[in-house]
Amino acid sequence: MNDKKNLSAAFEDSREHLRGVAFRMLGSLSEAEDAVQEAWIRVSRADTEAVENLRGWLTTVTSRVCLDMLRSRKARAEDAVGERLPDIAPADTTNAEQEAVMADAVGLALLVVLETLEPAERLAFVLHDLFGVSFEEIAPIVGRSPVAARQLASRARRRVRGAPERDEAELARRRDLVTSLLVALRAGDVEGVVAVLDPDVVIHTQAHDGKPLEIRGARKWAKSAVAFTQRATLPLGAVEVALVDGHIGAIYAPKGRVARALKFTFERGVIARVDVFSDPAAVRALEIAAI
Template sequence: MDERDWLTDRFEEHRPRLRGVAYRMLGSASEADDAVQDAWLRVSRADTSGVDNLGAWLTTVVGRICLNMLRARRQRREDPLDVRLPDPVVEPEPGADPERQAVLADSVGLALLVVLETLTPAERLAFVLHDMFAVPFDEIAPMIDRTPTAARQLASRARRRVRGQAPAPDADLARQRAVVDAFLAAARDGDIEALVVVLDPDAVLRSDGGATRARHTVVLTGARTVAGQAVTFGRLFPYARPALVNGAAGVVVVADGRPLSVMGFTVSGGRVAAIDVLTDPERLRRLDLAGLDGRPGGAC
């Protein structure tokens, strides 16, 4: 095996981790794939003979690429306060199989990704690489032209925001599904009081309709406000199909074989704490929803 074949094999071994880093950094599956491919193009032309830890080195390469992509994105964004929902990862729900509980351990919920979107690129890099992938601050600091102490402070600031705005989901997937089903039933029946009971008092609803809408994302807060909005689209819930959305209980709403929305739920403390709804037709078309939208296919 020559050196290039060896490097190709090692890169493919690390690809799942690298894609995980890029998805958490960018919140976009397609951009994550682009970042990993860009990393390969750079790595394939580099001299790796002096690299002791290839996995760590590849992680920093992908991190730098994502950092540049985030900075370019912020420069292009006309309204920096507009919240964009990340691309959800959707797969058919396997049922109450206890072995599938492991899915949650390695998943990043939509609510968490939304909070990550509000961080500065440097904060996001420091938090994702250190807290999610155990990269030392000594290695993160040069990527953002900061000292290790400053990098630690960036991650700490990001961590406080995440803890305050992205509640940890309940670990029991079957319990999550029961709470989501109760929410859907109450919304379908137009039962505001039942909805308020199943919603956390500080529940948040985010709905991203895409660039064709006057406001890309609508954000509503408070159980009664969210409940009032839920009953307005409760008529669609008979078309809701259970799915895993970023490893948690969610639904895909399908009518006449066409996906109308993907809804991710964050169930925390036995109540719905956050609902993230993607209704952007263009982005829905790009999602792999085989087996959920009436087309033949397997897991996404």
């Protein structure tokens, strides 16, 4: 009985850590909580007498559960090719707010890119790069050698980081410019939007009927963009600066799924062109990477 109580206490002490691991693996708070609960069911039935690093062992068990869930999810997605998969909605408002906070802490763009990885790649990257788990420990979870596990994480890392065209200083300047744009849009500040745009900025987007639409002029687009943002009442943490096809851009990704992406072209220290992608097929074709 005491051993059971000790195990239960240790698990509760590690619950937040395990939930953090599972959330980064699965990108959904409700699924992460399900994974942690399933992990508890497994560990409560196991013999822990020979376990030396209990926290590490609990992380391993939770990771195996998440890997099974990711593989099951991938299989369902492949079976549903051509169908529109339903959004995974949080159970209630409180859960939605918690998920938004966690997504904001992890990084929305990172979660979006993680969704594009193979299950084993995602697990190797999350455990090693985000939680410092060694490849020797990761290898048996994914059923590979330590060298192969390292390669999985390396491939994932390249996808996650992307390949910006400019140096880090230029990347930082452009990121700050786009951040200022997003802040102004959320605040309904037309003048703030205009301030980061070339007066003759060109916007390539889509009309309501899906046909290509070109808008010219900073003030004209600023007014329409602010109006759209105010109507949409964008959820907390759903918009973030990201690399879009190797260029500084922004993504709108409610529940971790990209619904709209913007790619920016810069000239003379301001935004000279904006390409807006909202068509699902066009969005899926983009390469999104975290900065």
